[in-house]
Amino acid sequence: MNWLLVAVGAAVGAPLRYLTDLALRARYGAGFPWGTLAVNVSGSLLLGVVAGVCSVRGQLLLGTGLCGALTTYSTFSYDLLRLAEGGLRGRAAGYLLGTLVAGLGAAWAGVGLAGVF
DSSP states (O other), X not given: OHHHHHHHHHHHHHHHHHHXXXXXXXXXXXXXXXXXXXXXXXXXXXXXXXXXXXXXXXXXXXXXXXXXXXXXXXXXXXXXXXXXXXTOHHHHHHHHHHHHHHHHHHHHHHHHHHHHO
16 A cells, blocks of 8 residues: 555656746746756755654655655756756856755755644
């Protein structure tokens, strides 16, 4: 039964990641990976909340399934490499530091929000 919870969460998270990336590319262009940044930071926030308030089943559905499919380390790595290889080393450094700081900050904020509930 646990695998089904993960699968259902992932079935929502993966399309949400794709649609978020499409929407942000359409709005801001493809010069910076805003979609990947947005899903990784929002997924970190959500995972912090989930870790603090959900049961094991909720963590499987929302944490492992939804957040696991929503966030993406592989795309983050690829986008970072693409920026650096394209000569945009300043953007690459900003993307790296921004993702780490914003992601950790969002996870910390999510845990803090979970304490409120």
